[in-house]
Amino acid sequence: MKIAKTLVSLFLAALCSAAFAENFTKCEIIEDGGSGPYKAIMVEEPSLEAHTIFRPANITPFGDDNLLPVLVWGNGACTNSPWEHVNFLNEIASQGFIVVATGYIPLNGERYRGPQSTSEQQIQGIDWVFKVNEDPSSPYYHKLDTKNIALAGMSCGGLQTLDNCQDPRLKTIMICNSGLFSDPSTAVPGMPMPAKDKLNKIHTPVMYLLGGPEDIAYANGMDDFSRINHVPAFAANYPVGHGGTYAKFHGGEFAVIATAWLQWQLKGDEKAAAMFKGNPCGVAQREGWTADKKNID
Numbered sequence: 233m234k235i236a237k238t239l240v241s242l243f244l245a246a247l248c249s250a251a252f253a254e255n256f257t258k259c260e261i262i263e264d265g266g267s268g269p270y271k272a273i274m275v276e277e278p279s280l281e282a283h284t285i286f287r288p289a290n291i292t293p294f295g296d297d298n299l300l301p302v303l304v305w306g307n308g309a310c311t312n313s314p315w316e317h318v319n320f321l322n323e324i325a326s327q328g329f330i331v332v333a334t335g336y337i338p339l340n341g342e343r344y345r346g347p348q349s350t351s352e353q354q355i356q357g358i359d360w361v362f363k364v365n366e367d368p369s370s371p372y373y374h375k376l377d378t379k380n381i382a383l384a385g386m387s388c389g390g391l392q393t394l395d396n397c398q399d400p401r402l403k404t405i406m407i408c409n410s411g412l413f414s415d416p417s418t419a420v421p422g423m424p425m426p427a428k429d430k431l432n433k434i435h436t437p438v439m440y441l442l443g444g445p446e447d448i449a450y451a452n453g454m455d456d457f458s459r460i461n462h463v464p465a466f467a468a469n470y471p472v473g474h475g476g477t478y479a480k481f482h483g484g485e486f487a488v489i490a491t492a493w494l495q496w497q498l499k500g501d502e503k504a505a506a507m508f509k510g511n512p513c514g515v516a517q518r519e520g521w522t523a524d525k526k527n528i529d
Contacts, residue, residue: 262319268323287329313344332358404436406441428459
């Protein structure tokens with residue numbers, strides 16, 4: 233057993249060593265690299281300031297016939313670092329995605345205390361994906377699936393996502409522990425505050441991932457869901473409150489549902505689609521979860 237653990241540790245350490253060959257300035261292994269088929273790393277990409285990348289350590293298997301779909305992420309509390317979400321985002325990356333998260337890389341769990349993040353940083357992340365995908369000198373050259381981009385975020389990051397929901401480059405959005413405020417006076421200063429009619433600008437399938445009635449964003453999120461009738465919409469609730477399960481091992485239950493949504497929406501995976509289709513759908517059959525949906529099935 234000790235020998236096996238040592239070999240795993242050496243393998244994981246080698247992942248970051250390989251990353252530095254691509255000129256990343258910082259790299260860290262989160263947990264065990266994730267449970268997916270592609271062990272993931274968290275890196276700082278020098279060509280994209282104030283963002284953190286989660287991606288498979290070895291991207292040589294990816295190319296024209298096997299592109300990496302993209303998740304662009306915004307953090308809770310408008311924090312300019314994804315430190316609260318590293319297990320969750322790393323797990324998604326290990327399933328064959330590249331995640332471009334707003335904010336500075338949280339090495340060794342470091343908590344960034346600088347200025348708040350902005351909605352514009354999500355757009356910068358999307359722009360970067362297109363740029364490096366067409367740059368022959370980039371390790372990402374023709375490896376990223378620019379036709380399959382998801383935008384998502386938690387709490388303030390969910391508001392940032394809704395602020396940017398009209399971007400035509402998006403394939404789907406996920407609003408996590410969030411929703412537009414009916415009464416903006418109750419919001420934390422600095423958060424984006426789109427009006428409820430912003431929901432009409434959503435042009436993609438949308439999933440709300442909420443923490444049940446104890447989640448302070450529950451009422452706002454479910455009110456959003458009740459108003460969305462023009463695109464496929466799904467609301468998944470798990471009774472853990474506003475903090476979700478992001479910090480749990482491999483991102484916990486939230487990572488399971490979020491990954492399934494991305495596998496379906498960005499990869500066309502019909503097995504993953506069963507989590508959301510049918511009556512009851514797969515989400516509703518998981519212990520503790522409740523599900524509501526529109527324009528799906």
